[in-house]
Amino acid sequence: MNKINRRNFFKKAAAIASVAAVSTQNADSASTNILSDERMGVLVDTTVCIGCRHCEWACKEAHNIPAGQLDDYHDRSVFKKFRRPDETALTVVNEFENQKNKLSPIFVKAQCNHCDHPACVSACIVGAFSKFENGSVVWDGSKCIGCRYCMVACPFQVPTFEYNKAIEPRIMKCDFCIERTKQGMLPACVEICPMEVMTYGPRNEIIQLAKERISLYPNRYENYIYGEKEVGGTSWVYIGNKKMWEFGMPKLKLSPAPGVSESIQHGIFAYFVPPIALYSLLGGIMWLTKKRSDLEEE
Amino acid sequence: MKNKTLIFVVIFIAVSGFIIGQNQIPKSKAGNKSKEIIVKPNDGHQRLPIECKRCHSCDFPTKKNPCLIACPRNELITIEHKPEEGPEYVILNNNGKRYGKVVFSHLIHAQMADISIGCDGCHHYNIAGPIEKCENCHKQERKRKDISRPDLTASFHRQCYSCHRDWSHSNDCSYCHLPIAKETKENIQKKMNNLIGKTHPEYVSQPKIIYETNFENGRLVTFNHDEHVKLFGLTCKTCHQNDRCTKCHDVDRTYDKPRKHDLKGQPFEVVHQNCITCHKDNSCNKCHMNEVKDKFDHKLTGFDLGKHHSKLPCDKCHTVMNLPNKLNPSCISCHTDFVTGKFNHKRTGLILDDTHKELDCESCHPSRNFAQKTVCSDCHDNYSYPKQKPGKSVTK
Ligand code: SF4
Ligand code: SF4
Ligand code: SF4
Numbered sequence: 001m002n003k004i005n006r007r008n009f010f011k012k013a014a015a016i017a018s019v020a021a022v023s024t025q026n027a028d029s030a031s032t033n034i035l036s037d038e039r040m041g042v043l044v045d046t047t048v049c050i051g052c053r054h055c056e057w058a059c060k061e062a063h064n065i066p067a068g069q070l071d072d073y074h075d076r077s078v079f080k081k082f083r084r085p086d087e088t089a090l091t092v093v094n095e096f097e098n099q100k101n102k103l104s105p106i107f108v109k110a111q112c113n114h115c116d117h118p119a120c121v122s123a124c125i126v127g128a129f130s131k132f133e134n135g136s137v138v139w140d141g142s143k144c145i146g147c148r149y150c151m152v153a154c155p156f157q158v159p160t161f162e163y164n165k166a167i168e169p170r171i172m173k174c175d176f177c178i179e180r181t182k183q184g185m186l187p188a189c190v191e192i193c194p195m196e197v198m199t200y201g202p203r204n205e206i207i208q209l210a211k212e213r214i215s216l217y218p219n220r221y222e223n224y225i226y227g228e229k230e231v232g233g234t235s236w237v238y239i240g241n242k243k244m245w246e247f248g249m250p251k252l253k254l255s256p257a258p259g260v261s262e263s264i265q266h267g268i269f270a271y272f273v274p275p276i277a278l279y280s281l282l283g284g285i286m287w288l289t290k291k292r293s294d295l296e297e298e
Numbered sequence: 299m300k301n302k303t304l305i306f307v308v309i310f311i312a313v314s315g316f317i318i319g320q321n322q323i324p325k326s327k328a329g330n331k332s333k334e335i336i337v338k339p340n341d342g343h344q345r346l347p348i349e350c351k352r353c354h355s356c357d358f359p360t361k362k363n364p365c366l367i368a369c370p371r372n373e374l375i376t377i378e379h380k381p382e383e384g385p386e387y388v389i390l391n392n393n394g395k396r397y398g399k400v401v402f403s404h405l406i407h408a409q410m411a412d413i414s415i416g417c418d419g420c421h422h423y424n425i426a427g428p429i430e431k432c433e434n435c436h437k438q439e440r441k442r443k444d445i446s447r448p449d450l451t452a453s454f455h456r457q458c459y460s461c462h463r464d465w466s467h468s469n470d471c472s473y474c475h476l477p478i479a480k481e482t483k484e485n486i487q488k489k490m491n492n493l494i495g496k497t498h499p500e501y502v503s504q505p506k507i508i509y510e511t512n513f514e515n516g517r518l519v520t521f522n523h524d525e526h527v528k529l530f531g532l533t534c535k536t537c538h539q540n541d542r543c544t545k546c547h548d549v550d551r552t553y554d555k556p557r558k559h560d561l562k563g564q565p566f567e568v569v570h571q572n573c574i575t576c577h578k579d580n581s582c583n584k585c586h587m588n589e590v591k592d593k594f595d596h597k598l599t600g601f602d603l604g605k606h607h608s609k610l611p612c613d614k615c616h617t618v619m620n621l622p623n624k625l626n627p628s629c630i631s632c633h634t635d636f637v638t639g640k641f642n643h644k645r646t647g648l649i650l651d652d653t654h655k656e657l658d659c660e661s662c663h664p665s666r667n668f669a670q671k672t673v674c675s676d677c678h679d680n681y682s683y684p685k686q687k688p689g690k691s692v693t694k
Binding site: 050051071101103186190191194199200206212 | 440441445448451452456470471472
């Protein structure tokens with residue numbers, strides 16, 4: 001991957017700036033944001049998840065992240081701490097108390113939800129994120145400059161950065177197993193799950209399926225499909241015996257809320273603020289962000 | 299060849315259609331042309347007394363497109379068999395890649411189905427006839443067009459885990475699966491042998507359960523389980539339906555401590571559902587008390603069961619079981635043959651001699667109370683039973 005480090009950023013920025021000065025279109029055309037009617041989705045039925053974490057293992061295996069032995073994933077001590085997806089695990093399962101039956105806790109798998117109006121796509125100033133026709137939102141390492149705006153913009157706090165890697169650190173997040181689905185395979189986590197917690201299919205069918213299950217088993221499910229409308233809709237949607245914000249998910253607005261970064265980027269291009277001014281502003285923000293994160297790391 | 303088969307099929311359908319009668323098949327469509335409509339003429343499931351729409355969403359379900367609705371399982375009708383009629387074990391997961399086979403103890407599970415989820419808890423949609431194969435509805439492939447039902451792997455795991463999660467607190471695959479490395483013929487055989495002739499152990503019921511309730515005028519309810527089973531002859535199923543396995547398995551069973559009734563906030567009918575069928579005419583304080591109630595003692599009713607009646611089932615005398623109605627305590631009210639001339643005294647273990655044979659019962663049994671001591675002194679000074687006997691003792 002042709003990774004751009006921060007030192008090269010300003011060199012490249014200057015080059016882009018000269019292009020951008022000619023046409024604002026180029027900056028936008030770097031990323032795609034396709035909202036196809038046939039886009040795929042996943043229904044996560046949290047009422048059947050048993051917390052075996054096979055999905056975590058399979059996801060790592062599929063993404064060349066050290067995964068270890070599958071049987072070791074039955075260790076339940078990891079549930080003591082709430083975890084978020086990070087650069088070592090693009091999906092994680094968390095445990096929550098089940099008030100209806102204390103013996104059967106609730107498990108909720110988290111990963112990128114592949115928003116229909118992804119904040120990460122909007123936030124990325126170099127168009128390293130794209131939403132593709134099959135619904136996936138994918139990061140492209142050859143474009144990323146490591147500014148980490150995506151991390152701030154994502155309402156689900158999904159993208160993470162390989163802080164521990166000195167050479168070519170990557171932004172890491174679930175890519176909906178795009179390499180597998182391209183070949184007609186299922187996402188790794190969907191394929192391995194013993195309970196078929198995740199049902200993979202066209203998003204509109206997925207929503208239909210969720211509605212059907214809720215109406216067939218009204219005692220089993222809370223009548224709410226998390227992700228149907230949240231931030232304008234997500235490809236991965238959740239149902240469960242409670243609303244998902246009881247299970248560590250954020251309670252979000254239903255309108256697309258791509259965050260501050262989008263208004264910076266798009267706003268500036270829309271009003272045609274000279275790109276040099278833009279980049280010095282963004283560079284300033286970046287420097288501040290970096291300084292803060294460096295401080296945090298210490 | 300093809301033609302022959304077709305003709306055979308058509309004749310077969312026509313004949314069986316005739317045998318079954320006309321009312322099961324939608325008349326308008328039952329002609330020879332639409333051979334798909336009669337799925338299996340002999341399994342008779344069309345004859346069930348239920349609406350087709352209970353299970354099928356379209357008007358004319360076919361084998362190819364049964365258009366089954368998505369599983370409202372507790373509303374389905376099943377024909378249940380005795381557990382013993384089913385297999386002792388079933389081997390599952392024949393093509394496992396990561397985990398080996400499961401030797402499933404079918405009989406042991408089925409024996410408990412009666413008081414828990416019932417056969418249809420697992421064999422849902424099995425409305426009649428032979429057990430349907432799970433894969434008829436649940437497809438092997440995870441990647442599939444019809445996603446309305448879980449695939450085969452998931453449907454199995456979901457069935458098992460609906461109880462086993464509570465029970466074992468484990469999601470360790472090896473709880474059921476043989477590890478793939480140890481999946482040898484011998485190991486499978488060993489597991490099978492373990493299950494041959496094995497049945498679920500008999501339920502061990504505790505003699506009494508003390509419930510702690512929120513009822514002000516009587517916080518404690520003593521439930522004498524033993525009596526309900528042994529004295530009143532109730533079967534398990536009378537009260538236990540839809541029990542969770544964890545009611546017995548993996549529960550800290552400390553019965554001497556009052557148990558919290560975990561039905562807080564539920565309506566009266568739900569809280570009392572098991573008792574109310576029989577105790578509907580009783581006042582609250584029949585069960586709700588402030589202290590733990592003793593075992594039921596028949597003496598308190600004024601009729602000591604003594605040695606002659608203590609082994610009788612209640613309904614021998616109390617024909618209306620749920621209302622222990624007051625009976626006339628005199629012996630003759632039940633034992634109509636306890637009268638002079640009719641009664642064969644040999645039954646008591648004593649053949650009366652010729653002198654005593656002629657006497658009225660009252661001469662020796664005052665007020666015909668046969669439970670009381672026999673009186674001799676009315677006629678014979680210093681005689682008392684059984685020192686002196688009015689006849690010959692025999693073994694009964
Ligand atoms: S593999 Fe399936 S059941 Fe296991 S933790 Fe992941 S989602 Fe839950
Ligand atoms: S969840 Fe976050 S990372 Fe995923 S698409 Fe939405 S905004 Fe982007
Ligand atoms: S879709 Fe692929 S990348 Fe995303 S969580 Fe599942 S396995 Fe991981």
